[in-house]
Amino acid sequence: MLETKDPLDIVRMATAETLRRIAGEALLTGIMGTRMSALSDGVRDVLRAALVAQQVVTPGRLIVLCRAVDLGPDAFDLLGHHVLAALVGYRPGPDALVRVGGALGLARRELFPPRGSAPADPQRVSTRAGIRNNAATRYRSTKPPEHLPSPPTWTCTGCGREWPCPVKQSQLLAEFGGARAALAVYLGSCLLAAARDLPGLPLARARNRFLGWLPRRPF
Numbered sequence: 750m751l752e753t754k755d756p757l758d759i760v761r762m763a764t765a766e767t768l769r770r771i772a773g774e775a776l777l778t779g780i781m782g783t784r785m786s787a788l789s790d791g792v793r794d795v796l797r798a799a800l801v802a803q804q805v806v807t808p809g810r811l812i813v814l815c816r817a818v819d820l821g822p823d824a825f826d827l828l829g830h831h832v833l834a835a836l837v838g839y840r841p842g843p844d845a846l847v848r849v850g851g852a853l854g855l856a857r858r859e860l861f862p863p864r865g866s867a868p869a870d871p872q873r874v875s876t877r878a879g880i881r882n883n884a885a886t887r888y889r890s891t892k893p894p895e896h897l898p899s900p901p902t903w904t905c906t907g908c909g910r911e912w913p914c915p916v917k918q919s920q921l922l923a924e925f926g927g928a929r930a931a932l933a934v935y936l937g938s939c940l941l942a943a944a945r946d947l948p949g950l951p952l953a954r955a956r957n958r959f960l961g962w963l964p965r966r967p968f
């Protein structure tokens with residue numbers, strides 16, 4: 750893939766790559782039908798907010814589209830997988846991947862709320878999540894960022910343990926909001942980066958460290 754650091758270029762190319770990947774998925778193309786242009790707009794909104802504005806926001810247009818085509822949770826997770834898989838190739842950095850995953854998690858919670866709970870107000874969710882996950886806000890803090898990976902040792906900046914530490918594991922489950930496929934893609938990209946930095950780390954141990962703790966059922 751073309752190497753670029755410009756966030757707008759990454760948004761444009763990752764959106765096109767997402768659509769190219771989805772074109773090979775009979776499940777998603779069958780559901781989306783003639784709405785691929787609207788899907789492109791929705792994906793672009795997610796990526797632009799995460800990479801350019803560096804915020805996590807509820808992707809309104811994507812949610813509206815998913816409701817209009819009656820997209821189910823499995824199909825949504827597959828969509829999220831392709832968005833993140835397309836983005837990983839442009840190496841936007843772990844924080845950008847978390848923001849994209851967070852936005853997909855917000856959309857998933859609104860589209861498929863847990864049983865017995867009322868749908869959350871999208872404006873309130875968007876505001877709270879943007880404050881909590883805003884990378885710029887975290888890095889402007891007077892204290893070091895907490896529970897983030899510290900390459901090349903891949904220890905946690907908050908507690909010094911191997912990353913992802915138990916605290917960060919809980920945070921990631923909340924940030925990705927049930928989007929298991931998206932979280933797995935993010936952690937897989939971290940695993941590949943750690944493997945480059947830690948050539949002596951056995952592959953089986955690395956796989957268990959980064960992916961072995963993931964829930965096997967929806968969380």
